[in-house]
Amino acid sequence: MNRFSWFNVTSLTLGFAFLYLPMLILVIYSFNESKLVTVWAGFSTRWYGELFRNEEFLDAAWITLQVAFYSSTIATVLGTMAAYALVRGGRFRGRTLFSGMVYAPLVMPEVITGLSLLLLFIGLGMATGMLTVTLAHTTFSMAYVSVVVSSRLSTFDRSLEEAALDLGASPFEAFRLVTLPIIAPAVISGWLLAFTLSLDDLVIASFTTGPGATTLPIKVFSAVRLGVSPEINALSTILIAIVTVGVVTASLATKRQAIRQAREEKMGERGVA
Amino acid sequence: MRKALVIAVPYLWLLALFLVPFLMVLKISLSDVALSIPPYTPQLDLTGGLAAIGEFFSQLDLENFVFLTSDDLYIKAYASSLTIAVISTFLTLLIGYPIAYAMARAAPEWRPTLLMLIILPFWTSFLIRVYAWMGILSNTGLLNQFLLWLGVISEPLEILNTNIAVYIGVVYTYLPFMILPIYATLERMDGSLLEAAEDLGCSRLSAFWLVTLPLSKTGIVAGCFLVFIPTLGEFVIPSLLGGSQTLMIGKVLFEEFLNNRDWPVASAVAVILLLILIIPIILFQRNEQRARELDQ
Numbered sequence: 179m180n181r182f183s184w185f186n187v188t189s190l191t192l193g194f195a196f197l198y199l200p201m202l203i204l205v206i207y208s209f210n211e212s213k214l215v216t217v218w219a220g221f222s223t224r225w226y227g228e229l230f231r232n233e234e235f236l237d238a239a240w241i242t243l244q245v246a247f248y249s250s251t252i253a254t255v256l257g258t259m260a261a262y263a264l265v266r267g268g269r270f271r272g273r274t275l276f277s278g279m280v281y282a283p284l285v286m287p288e289v290i291t292g293l294s295l296l297l298l299f300i301g302l303g304m305a306t307g308m309l310t311v312t313l314a315h316t317t318f319s320m321a322y323v324s325v326v327v328s329s330r331l332s333t334f335d336r337s338l339e340e341a342a343l344d345l346g347a348s349p350f351e352a353f354r355l356v357t358l359p360i361i362a363p364a365v366i367s368g369w370l371l372a373f374t375l376s377l378d379d380l381v382i383a384s385f386t387t388g389p390g391a392t393t394l395p396i397k398v399f400s401a402v403r404l405g406v407s408p409e410i411n412a413l414s415t416i417l418i419a420i421v422t423v424g425v426v427t428a429s430l431a432t433k434r435q436a437i438r439q440a441r442e443e444k445m446g447e448r449g450v451a
Numbered sequence: 452m453r454k455a456l457v458i459a460v461p462y463l464w465l466l467a468l469f470l471v472p473f474l475m476v477l478k479i480s481l482s483d484v485a486l487s488i489p490p491y492t493p494q495l496d497l498t499g500g501l502a503a504i505g506e507f508f509s510q511l512d513l514e515n516f517v518f519l520t521s522d523d524l525y526i527k528a529y530a531s532s533l534t535i536a537v538i539s540t541f542l543t544l545l546i547g548y549p550i551a552y553a554m555a556r557a558a559p560e561w562r563p564t565l566l567m568l569i570i571l572p573f574w575t576s577f578l579i580r581v582y583a584w585m586g587i588l589s590n591t592g593l594l595n596q597f598l599l600w601l602g603v604i605s606e607p608l609e610i611l612n613t614n615i616a617v618y619i620g621v622v623y624t625y626l627p628f629m630i631l632p633i634y635a636t637l638e639r640m641d642g643s644l645l646e647a648a649e650d651l652g653c654s655r656l657s658a659f660w661l662v663t664l665p666l667s668k669t670g671i672v673a674g675c676f677l678v679f680i681p682t683l684g685e686f687v688i689p690s691l692l693g694g695s696q697t698l699m700i701g702k703v704l705f706e707e708f709l710n711n712r713d714w715p716v717a718s719a720v721a722v723i724l725l726l727i728l729i730i731p732i733i734l735f736q737r738n739e740q741r742a743r744e745l746d747q
Contacts, residue, residue: 287684294472
């Protein structure tokens with residue numbers, strides 16, 4: 179099956195070049211001395227210095243991190259509950275509406291989510307700011323958490339939970355001691371996904387934020403609207419570096435775990451024999 | 452009791468922050484613009500009793516929707532969003548399929564790494580990935596510099612601020628969404644089917660056409676919808692890469708609401724966008740259902 183073919187090698191090479199070259203160029207040009215971003219004028223870390231002296235960016239970054247932390251944490255709790263209700267809840271009144279509402283934000287255009295939430299906040303007389311952005315982000319990212327968690331919940335062996343209940347655990351104990359450890363990897367990746375989505379969101383935040391709560395994407399967007407800027411290149415490089423380290427570490431960790439699991443299984447088989 | 456709580460908390464949250472806001476959009480789309488805060492009329496006053504509620508409903512009308520059909524701008528924006536979404540979905544498929552195919556045919560020990568390399572850009576900021584192209588596609592950008600240096604062109608091509616830049620942006624940012632479902636179906640495919648086809652005298656190309664392609668259909672359909680649906684309401688890509696003549700409904704909606712403050716019309720634009728999206732969403736779910744049934 180794994181015939182070496184020039185066609186496959188070419189499409190992989192071109193494909194990955196297409197995916198990675200633009201980001202690589204961004205990283206390289208963030209170290210450019212010149213203010214003109216298309217002319218190379220020698221290596222410099224000048225723009226990183228400018229970036230860290232720019233109070234506005236630092237403030238926006240701090241606000242964004244707080245919003246992302248709170249919204250992803252609440253979204254993880256709510257999304258896990260929603261997934262549990264859908265996979266384990268059996269039949270209950272309004273189930274169809276519930277599952278529709280849980281998954282709809284996945285396909286809802288961001289402009290509509292943002293618009294509708296702003297209309298709600300204004301209708302309630304709430305001042306827009308960090309609180310409203312956090313509520314908005316929680317609502318759209320809990321759908322992603324639910325998807326990730328429910329796929330894990332629906333594949334694991336239910337008899338483990340039943341055994342715990344039979345042995346006298348309360349439903350909450352069974353969840354905490356049996357279910358939660360098993361679905362933990364999915365809950366963690368759900369949280370990370372929600373966190374990333376919140377960090378990254380421009381459209382919903384533009385609608386639901388107010389004075390004093392400008393998030394980083396809004397700041398970046400208004401800066402790049404006027405054209406390419408070396409400071410934004412520096413900022414992008416930092417973000418790309420963080421994501422790369424995170425994803426590579428996570429995938430190495432899962433790989434190591436898979437190897438360990440395979441080894442344990444093999445030892446288990448030997449033990450039986 | 453606890454089970455009820457587990458259901459009730461997310462349920463109430465979604466009712467309050469998803470369903471109610473959506474109903475408000477629907478309601479405001481039927482209202483009129485007014486110079487007040489909030490800038491529309493009528494407003495529901497529950498303290499006025501049934502008579503006030505009746506009065507409220509009698510003031511709602513389809514005026515904004517009539518206005519949308521009479522104004523060229525909106526019809527053009529919907530049409531051009533659809534065109535851009537269709538063309539860029541097709542381009543993404545054309546570029547994504549060979550990559551997914553090559554990944555599925557790669558040695559098994561390579562596949563997790565390749566998969567990680569496809570997923571990595573997905574975790575990187577969307578805004579930054581779109582922004583990366585601004586420096587490449589501009590008149591003095593790297594692509595033009597490169598082509599001028601090669602001598603292919605004698606003066607810079609105008610790419611940034613055109614629809615071509617929007618296509619590039621969509622293909623670039625949504626490529627992983629196309630590759631992943633296609634890769635998933637191709638990877639599961641039974642290799643002996645291809646060997647059988649070739650043993651029976653099929654050329655490699657016709658074996659691909661007659662065996663591989665039909666078997667990867669669910670992946671192709673899923674990938675296409677995953678690209679098409681978000682592209683239709685896209686805002687960031689047309690704003691940063693498109694020009695003034697690039698009309699996309701997400702951009703029109705954003706500007707109508709935040710700049711012109713015409714909330715009733717913006718709400719009507721949103722309602723129609725959702726109505727257009729319902730068809731592909733239903734088709735997508737049907738495709739997923741079929742894929743699940745085939746799995747079992």
